[in-house]
Amino acid sequence: MWNASGTSVERQWNKIGALAGVVSAIVAIVGITVAMMPGLRPGQPTTSEPSSTAVAKERLQIKITPSSYDVSRSSWNLYGPFYEAKNDLYSRYGVTHAHSYGQSTGRFVYYVDIGSFEGARAELKARLSADAVGYSDPDNKYSDITLTVNDTPLSVRRVMPDDGRGGYYTWQFDAKLLRHGQNTIEFIVEQNAQFPNGLCIYGDAIAPGYTDEWIALRTE
Secondary structure, three states: OEOOOOOEHHHHHHHHHHHHHHHHHHHHHHHHHHHHOHHHOOOOOOOOOOOOOOOOOEEOEEEEOHHHOOOOOOEEOOOOOEEEOOOHHHHHHOOOEEEEEEOOOEEEEEEEEEOOEEOOEEEEEEEEEOOOOOOOOOOOOOEEEEEEEOOEEEEEEEEOOOOOOOEEEEEEEEHHHOOOEEEEEEEEEOOOOOOOOOEEEEEEEOOOOOOOOOEEEEEO
């Protein structure tokens, strides 16, 4: 078929169809390019990952080595502080664990580094006894122990006479007393204590069948 100017109508439609196909192809290529390169759009990040990651908080589970007390700040009036771990303590006296100790009145000072944590309540647990004159003290040779956390005094625990083994004592307190960074924990026998008979804090096991002990700090 021919139009008035003598041009084939069929040829015109073919040209139009070809042109439309080219335009469609160009549009498709541009669309694919844009879809594959979102990071190159102005003002957009070049990665789909978040710019910062939140640090997940966990409950505290800290083990403090009893022998790691600060020597410059720990002191005792009669004798100490010392860490006793001789191999013959068990064979000669029946002592089951090495221990930090001091006699009469004084204090052990520990520093603990703490990161982010969760939990409203905190608990500190340690294996303790008095340290008066030896490993078989009379029944009245208890010792009154005050625990302080970052200079805040907690309740007093009356711990058992020294027997070379000790027993477990626990303090529970508001976790707000703990802070991010360095924390100070002190075991103190005050000058005015009713029973001022020193302190043993038990650590490494030296007797067969026993396990090491720690000053355990946790939150819940």
